[in-house]
Structure formats: structure tokens, C-alpha cells
Amino acid sequence: MTATHTLDNVATPRPVPVARALRFEVVKLVSQWRIRLLVLVCWVVPALFVAAVSRQSSLPVDTLFGRWMHATGWAGPLVMLGFAGSWALPLVTSVVAGDVFAAEDRLGTWRHLLVAVRSPGRIFVAKTLASLGVILVLVAGLMVSSTLGGLATVGNHPLAGLDGHLLTASDAARKVLLAWACALAPTLALSAIGLLGSVALGRSPMGLLLPAVVALVMQLAQMLPLPVALRVALPGYAFISWNGLFAEPQQLGPLLLGVAVSLVWAVAATWLAYALFVRRDFTNLATDGSGRRALTVGALPLLGIGAVTVVLVAVASPSPVSGSGITQVKVERAVATAFAHLYVVQTGELNRPAVTEAQLRATAACDKGSIRVDAEGPGNDWRCVVSWHLPGIDATGQAVYQLDVTTDGRFVADGDGPKEVNGYFLVRTPTGDGPNPLWQFDANVELLSSTSKGSNPCR
Structure with missing residues (x-):
């Protein structure tokens, strides 16, 4: 009777609230020197780059809106957005989201973290939100810094749209903000792919490189003469289709589809990462999630999602999508x-x-x-x-x-x-x-x- 009574009075440990776990994960991220360096670079270098290029006699005319960097400060953030979509944002998502889970495997700290938080699900949510918050800060730095650099160097002048019509300074500001906001959708997709790679590949360096590799493959695919349906169904298409905002009338069809596809990929990859993480055996120190099952469960559903999005784009488009779309x-x-x-x-x-x-x-x-x-x-x-x-x-x-x-x-x-x-x-x-x-x-x-x-x- 005494033993039974004693066992009934033992308090059941409760999981740590998500807010406390999130605060802990944010502190861990910002304490890393590479994250601090990224924040400094994203908030300082774009302004210096735009200011320096705007004062040059030769402009990057091969870059969209590059030929207008002498005329208005609003061209600078658009040139930076084109560069960021190709190189900067894939690198940012790789460094932050691609390493947020793998770092625990390399350091062997999963047991300590599980004892402290007492909930794999809450650990996943905290790490995901922490990496997302840092990525948003870095993206905001790229936009704000390049905008301030352009306005301070050239001034707040009208911008010529993609088809030559003039946009007032206020209209240009609104559309620049919209273009960067729409670019968040493919950034979230790359971040989710980074989370999936970090969970599925464990301490393997390939998990860290996965978002950058996927972004590079998508860039190469956009250079090939692929059918329009396949091109739009890639999650990185919104990095390109934002230029439709600067036409008259606005070319919103490709942009809307690109954003929708990116969000579908972001949700699907995040859910797959969560499903793999909560089913992982943390009691076996030799298991880091990089087995064959993790690869098949993580990769095959994404290929299936890609096939489904191709079909949906083909059905949703009111025009034929079997050819190049250029007539x-x-x-x-x-x-x-x-x-x-x-x-x-x-x-x-x-x-x-x-x-x-x-x-x-x-x-x-x-x-x-x-x-x-x-x-x-x-x-x-x-x-x-x-x-x-x-x-x-x-x-x-x-x-x-x-x-x-x-x-x-x-x-x-x-x-x-x-x-x-x-x-x-x-x-x-x-x-x-x-x-x-x-x-x-x-x-x-x-x-x-x-x-x-x-x-x-x-x-």
C-alpha cells in the first residue's frame, strides 16, 4: 500500500512551452558566428553594392532593371532581388534551415535537448520557427539595405516599367515591396527543403547543401526549353515571375501560380520533415536519420508533389502549356x-x-x-x-x-x-x-x- 501510494504521488513531467523552446533556439542560432556574419552582410553589403554600381559609367544592362540604376533609386532593390533569387537566398536557406537539425547530430546533443524540452514535436516547431525568423530578418536586410542605398545615391524618381511605361515613385515603391513579398514564397519552399534535408540526412554535409543544390537545378531547368507547365510547376518560378508586376496590364497569372506552387512545396516539405523527425529513434546514438527509409520517405513524396503540380498548372492555365509559351x-x-x-x-x-x-x-x-x-x-x-x-x-x-x-x-x-x-x-x-x-x-x-x-x- 505504501509503495502504491508513493507512485501515485509522483508528478508527471510536462513538456516545456513552445515559447521558451523557441527563445532558446533563437539564442542558439544568433550565437553562431556565421549567422551573425550573414546578418551583417545582408544589412550592409547591398547598400554599398547598389551605391557603388549606381555611380559607375557602365551599368549591368544584362540584369533586369539594371539599365535604370542611373535614373532612379528604385532600380537597385530590383537588381538585388534578381541576384538574391539566384544566389543569396539559396545560400541563406542552406546555412540556416539546412543546418538547424544536423547541428545537434554533429554535436551529439539530442539526448540533452529531449530531456530539457520533453517533446520531439515542440522541438521541431521551435527549431522551424527560429530558422524561419532568422531567414526573414536576412531577407528584410537585403531589401531594406538595397533600397536605402539606391535612394541615397540616385534619389526617389519614377521608374520605367518592364514595358516602358513610367511608374511614379510611390507606385514603384509599392511594387518593389510586393515583388520582395512574393519572393518570400519560394524562399519558404527552399527553407522547408532545407529542414527536410537537415532531418533526413543528419550529420551528412549534403543536408546543408540541399537547398542550394535544388535552387541550382531549378535555375538550370529554367534555362532549358521545357514546357510551360513544367517550368511554372517548379517552386523557384516566383523568383522570376515577379517581373510581371511591372508590366501594364500586370502579368499576374504566372506570378500567382508560382507563389501557389511554392507554398504547396513549403507545406509538403515541412510536413515530411516533421513526420520523419517525430518517428526517429533517439535512443540509438548510431542513428541520425540518414538511412534509406528517410531518403525514400523524403524524396519520393516531393517527386509526387512535383508531378501533381504540373498537372494542376496545366489544368488551371486558360492557355495551352505544352510548348514554350513564346509565340x-x-x-x-x-x-x-x-x-x-x-x-x-x-x-x-x-x-x-x-x-x-x-x-x-x-x-x-x-x-x-x-x-x-x-x-x-x-x-x-x-x-x-x-x-x-x-x-x-x-x-x-x-x-x-x-x-x-x-x-x-x-x-x-x-x-x-x-x-x-x-x-x-x-x-x-x-x-x-x-x-x-x-x-x-x-x-x-x-x-x-x-x-x-x-x-x-x-x-
């Missing part, structure tokens, strides 16, 4: 629209009588190398002849452009005459020589038809 009609429409917008800008620079896009009635006739070749798909052999009319003048103006169209729909139009319109990079204005907006310009072919226009895609 002659789309290229001609994009070139004519951008030319009309930029012709109005050039007219203002030259102090000529005002003209509107509707009065110009600009059209474009494009072919791809030869009339014997189908005018579709990416390539640097596109050639377009733009025609336009001025009010009160019977003659039709014409200008020639050589186009380099990439697989993601972006193209650079290089003017090929006449000289007084687009054949030279400077124009003689009443106040001196200035950049010719019609000499070279960036534009975008929408691979999918827009599902909505003018709405906020991240709301």
Missing part, C-alpha cells in the same frame, strides 16, 4: 507596347509635341531568323520591324530591332536603326546629350494568360 503574336504585342511607351518618353526628352500611345498606333512585325523557320520559342535570332504614325503626318515611321528572347519570356530589344530613333545610345536634348530610351529596352512575353489584372497577388 509570334505575343512577341509582336510586347515589342509594340514597349516601343509606344518609350517613344512617349523620348518625345518628352526631345521637347517635341506631346503624343500618346493611342495616337501612335504602334504595331510590330516579327520573324525568327527566316520566314522558313516558325516564329516561336526562345532565341537570339528574332527580328522585329516596328511601325507607328504621328498625328498630322501621312508617312509611316519604322524602326528595326534585334531581339534576344530567353526561355522565361524576358527579352532585350537592341535598336538597329534609323539612327535618329534607336540607332544610337544617346539623343541630343535641349539640355545636352541624354540616354536614348529606344536604343535598348527590356520587356517580357507573358507565357500564360493572366488570371486577373490589376489585383494584388500577395494579398
Whole structure:
């Protein structure tokens, strides 16, 4: 009786609250020298980079919005976003999320952590939220730093959109913020893949490199002539499709699908990481989760999710998605629209009588190398002849452009005459020589038809 009574009075240990475990995990993360170095780099280097490039005589014209870094401070954060989506954010997610679980395997501290927290599920939630919080701080640093560097160096001026129409400074600020906000979706997907790799591969260095490797594979895939459905179904597509925010009307279809696919991958990879973690045998010190079962349970469902997203994108898109999505009609429409917008800008620079896009009635006739070749798909052999009319003048103006169209729909139009319109990079204005907006310009072919226009895609 005495023994039974004594056992009944033993207090059952309760798991530590998630808030306390989260605070502990955040302290562990920020105490690491590499995390502190990343925070310093993300909050300081972008401002210095944008300020230095904006003062150079040569600009990164091969980068989207790079040619406008002399004109407005809002081009800097967009150039930084293009770089971050390709290199910085995959590296950040690898260093933070890809190591958050594997570090415990290397140090052999799982038993101590389990004794302290007394709940594998709460440990997973705390580590996931801590890594997510650090990643958000780093992303915010990249955006804020590059924006402040651009505004301090160049100023708060209007920005030319992707099709040449001018955005006011306030509208440019709003769209820059939206573009960075939408880029959070693929960042979350890479973070979730990092968590899954950290859990499934244990102390193996491959878990740390997994987000960067996946991002590199997605970049290579975007360079290949893949069908549109497969291209949009990759979780990193939102790193590219944010440029649709800067067209008129906004090209929101690819962006919305890219964000949705990224969020699906983020949720699925996080759930798989959780399922693997809570089923792990922590009593066996030789087991770090990197066995065959962990790889199959972690990798095969992601491949299945990829196949499902391809089918869903194909069904959700109102246009055919079996080809490249780059057709002659789309290229001609994009070139004519951008030319009309930029012709109005050039007219203002030259102090000529005002003209509107509707009065110009600009059209474009494009072919791809030869009339014997189908005018579709990416390539640097596109050639377009733009025609336009001025009010009160019977003659039709014409200008020639050589186009380099990439697989993601972006193209650079290089003017090929006449000289007084687009054949030279400077124009003689009443106040001196200035950049010719019609000499070279960036534009975008929408691979999918827009599902909505003018709405906020991240709301």
C-alpha cells in the first residue's frame, strides 16, 4: 500500500512551452558566428553594392532593371532581388534551415535537448520557427539595405516599367515591396527543403547543401526549353515571375501560380520533415536519420508533389502549356507596347509635341531568323520591324530591332536603326546629350494568360 501510494504521488513531467523552446533556439542560432556574419552582410553589403554600381559609367544592362540604376533609386532593390533569387537566398536557406537539425547530430546533443524540452514535436516547431525568423530578418536586410542605398545615391524618381511605361515613385515603391513579398514564397519552399534535408540526412554535409543544390537545378531547368507547365510547376518560378508586376496590364497569372506552387512545396516539405523527425529513434546514438527509409520517405513524396503540380498548372492555365509559351503574336504585342511607351518618353526628352500611345498606333512585325523557320520559342535570332504614325503626318515611321528572347519570356530589344530613333545610345536634348530610351529596352512575353489584372497577388 505504501509503495502504491508513493507512485501515485509522483508528478508527471510536462513538456516545456513552445515559447521558451523557441527563445532558446533563437539564442542558439544568433550565437553562431556565421549567422551573425550573414546578418551583417545582408544589412550592409547591398547598400554599398547598389551605391557603388549606381555611380559607375557602365551599368549591368544584362540584369533586369539594371539599365535604370542611373535614373532612379528604385532600380537597385530590383537588381538585388534578381541576384538574391539566384544566389543569396539559396545560400541563406542552406546555412540556416539546412543546418538547424544536423547541428545537434554533429554535436551529439539530442539526448540533452529531449530531456530539457520533453517533446520531439515542440522541438521541431521551435527549431522551424527560429530558422524561419532568422531567414526573414536576412531577407528584410537585403531589401531594406538595397533600397536605402539606391535612394541615397540616385534619389526617389519614377521608374520605367518592364514595358516602358513610367511608374511614379510611390507606385514603384509599392511594387518593389510586393515583388520582395512574393519572393518570400519560394524562399519558404527552399527553407522547408532545407529542414527536410537537415532531418533526413543528419550529420551528412549534403543536408546543408540541399537547398542550394535544388535552387541550382531549378535555375538550370529554367534555362532549358521545357514546357510551360513544367517550368511554372517548379517552386523557384516566383523568383522570376515577379517581373510581371511591372508590366501594364500586370502579368499576374504566372506570378500567382508560382507563389501557389511554392507554398504547396513549403507545406509538403515541412510536413515530411516533421513526420520523419517525430518517428526517429533517439535512443540509438548510431542513428541520425540518414538511412534509406528517410531518403525514400523524403524524396519520393516531393517527386509526387512535383508531378501533381504540373498537372494542376496545366489544368488551371486558360492557355495551352505544352510548348514554350513564346509565340509570334505575343512577341509582336510586347515589342509594340514597349516601343509606344518609350517613344512617349523620348518625345518628352526631345521637347517635341506631346503624343500618346493611342495616337501612335504602334504595331510590330516579327520573324525568327527566316520566314522558313516558325516564329516561336526562345532565341537570339528574332527580328522585329516596328511601325507607328504621328498625328498630322501621312508617312509611316519604322524602326528595326534585334531581339534576344530567353526561355522565361524576358527579352532585350537592341535598336538597329534609323539612327535618329534607336540607332544610337544617346539623343541630343535641349539640355545636352541624354540616354536614348529606344536604343535598348527590356520587356517580357507573358507565357500564360493572366488570371486577373490589376489585383494584388500577395494579398
